[in-house]
Amino acid sequence: MTDKTQIFQERFLNPVKKTGMVTIIVAMFCLFLPGLYLYFFHGLAPPVGPFIKALIAVWSFMIVMGVLEPIVYYPILGFGGTYMSFLVGNILNLRVPVSATAQQVVGTEEGSPEAEVVSTIGIAGSIIASELVMIVGILALLPLINKISAATLAAGDPEAQVSMGLLSVGIALDQVLPALFGALGGIFLFRVPKLGIVPLGLGFIIAFLKSDLPYSVVIPPMVILSILAARFMYKRGWVKGEGMM
Amino acid sequence: MDSYLDIANSPGMWLACSAIIIVVFIQAVRLTMISFRAGKEIGMDRKRMMSAFRAGFTTALVPSIAILLGLALLIPKLGLPFPWMRLSVIGSVTYELIAAGAAANELGLEGLTAGFDAVAFTTAVWVMSMGAIAGLVVVAFFTPSIKKLKDKVAGGDEGWMKVMTAAAFFGAVGYMVAQPVAKGGPPLAALLGGFICMALLGVIIQVGKQNWLKEWALALAIIGGMAVAGLAFYWFGIGAGA
Numbered sequence: 001m002t003d004k005t006q007i008f009q010e011r012f013l014n015p016v017k018k019t020g021m022v023t024i025i026v027a028m029f030c031l032f033l034p035g036l037y038l039y040f041f042h043g044l045a046p047p048v049g050p051f052i053k054a055l056i057a058v059w060s061f062m063i064v065m066g067v068l069e070p071i072v073y074y075p076i077l078g079f080g081g082t083y084m085s086f087l088v089g090n091i092l093n094l095r096v097p098v099s100a101t102a103q104q105v106v107g108t109e110e111g112s113p114e115a116e117v118v119s120t121i122g123i124a125g126s127i128i129a130s131e132l133v134m135i136v137g138i139l140a141l142l143p144l145i146n147k148i149s150a151a152t153l154a155a156g157d158p159e160a161q162v163s164m165g166l167l168s169v170g171i172a173l174d175q176v177l178p179a180l181f182g183a184l185g186g187i188f189l190f191r192v193p194k195l196g197i198v199p200l201g202l203g204f205i206i207a208f209l210k211s212d213l214p215y216s217v218v219i220p221p222m223v224i225l226s227i228l229a230a231r232f233m234y235k236r237g238w239v240k241g242e243g244m245m
Numbered sequence: 246m247d248s249y250l251d252i253a254n255s256p257g258m259w260l261a262c263s264a265i266i267i268v269v270f271i272q273a274v275r276l277t278m279i280s281f282r283a284g285k286e287i288g289m290d291r292k293r294m295m296s297a298f299r300a301g302f303t304t305a306l307v308p309s310i311a312i313l314l315g316l317a318l319l320i321p322k323l324g325l326p327f328p329w330m331r332l333s334v335i336g337s338v339t340y341e342l343i344a345a346g347a348a349a350n351e352l353g354l355e356g357l358t359a360g361f362d363a364v365a366f367t368t369a370v371w372v373m374s375m376g377a378i379a380g381l382v383v384v385a386f387f388t389p390s391i392k393k394l395k396d397k398v399a400g401g402d403e404g405w406m407k408v409m410t411a412a413a414f415f416g417a418v419g420y421m422v423a424q425p426v427a428k429g430g431p432p433l434a435a436l437l438g439g440f441i442c443m444a445l446l447g448v449i450i451q452v453g454k455q456n457w458l459k460e461w462a463l464a465l466a467i468i469g470g471m472a473v474a475g476l477a478f479y480w481f482g483i484g485a486g487a
């Protein structure tokens with residue numbers, strides 16, 4: 001048994017760690033290529049002030065989630081699965097069920113070396129499937145992109161004489177964010193109504209006092225208050241971790 | 246037509262966005278090879294490992310098409326290559342939209358609306374890219390010691406960690422959900438539309454036991470919300486002259 005553990009350490013854990021780390025570091029560099037391309041080839045750069053403020057707004061919740069999610073999902077995703085899943089994303093809706101399915105199909109014991117191997121292979125298979133589907137989808141959309149751009153611009157141009165139908169499409173396209181927030185509001189209320197009380201209540205109070213505040217001012221304190229309220233409810237047993245994510 | 250969308254869809258942008266997808270493929274293939282080799286050495290049957298790969302591959306196909314639907318939502322304002330990259334890597338439609346919205350918001354725009362231009366696009370690209378880096382740093386450097394990390398963070402209480410993750414996210418979007426209600430007009434129509442569609446889908450999923458719908462619900466509800474805003478304008482003139 002110790003022999004098997006040692007083989008597993010040397011032939012699985014060590015090389016997975018090396019590949020995982022190197023690929024993610026390279027990927028982190030690649031993340032900035034589109035931004036660098038815009039700067040070096042088109043002279044486009046974000047204005048520093050708004051950029052930093054937007055980043056503060058996003059980081060105020062993404063850092064909390066970025067630290068906690070790998071810890072929470074690790075037991076399901078496993079070692080190799082963690083490296084892959086957090087690079088590729090869609091963890092809850094895709095990688096977690098995939099890992100569970102693969103382990104179930106093969107019939108491995110939870111937490112065993114076999115389960116690690118199976119989870120890694122299953123998640124790798126799911127990633128290859130996802131990327132292929134995306135590439136096929138992109139190729140299908142490619143011939144339409146000029147039409148989509150032209151329609152978006154025409155619908156958004158107040159000077160253009162466009163039809164009522166196209167104007168409606170323009171209005172619809174502009175409302176992607178409120179539509180998202182409506183949908184998220186729905187998820188709140190049905191899945192975890194208690195946790196939603198404080199952030200939603202506060203959100204409504206602030207929005208009716210002032211509806212055009214910059215996110216960088218509103219979001220960080222809201223995140224903190226929401227976490228404090230959740231802590232209060234968790235300690236009293238009003239909310240539980242199950243069914244949360 | 247000259248616009249920032251020409252840049253967003255330019256060959257150079259395609260190239261810049263493809264690099265990371267190649268890294269994703271290399272990672273997946275290498276880890277698969279390592280797993281097969283190690284699995285064989287600890288006495289696992291090749292057939293069982295193949296069935297794990299097949300299970301992963303097939304389970305992912307339909308949910309990935311759902312991701313494609315989310316991708317379509319980003320294309321009008323962000324072009325094709327960048328949303329493709331974002332949703333192939335790290336991304337989720339929710340995060341990407343919120344990050345792009347935060348960029349637009351700090352530039353004084355009303356979200357991803359007609360005023361979205363080259364500068365807004367560039368800012369969104371940078372915010373979306375940098376915003377989600379924390380998770381990658383944690384995974385790149387702390388995965389081997391994640392069990393130790395668990396005890397240090399949140400006292401190792403997994404239930405609390407789940408609650409806290411959800412609370413952080415809800416705190417972030419609380420104001421964003423309320424904003425359209427205070428503003429009224431098309432944003433309110435879209436918000437109500439999205440909310441009602443999600444509620445209906447939730448009922449269908451739970452009562453009708455249509456679990457496959459889960460992956461599609463968010464994108465469908467967003468499209469529903471947008472459609473309601475468009476129709477509210479078409480039929481009732483809500484948003485005219487705005």
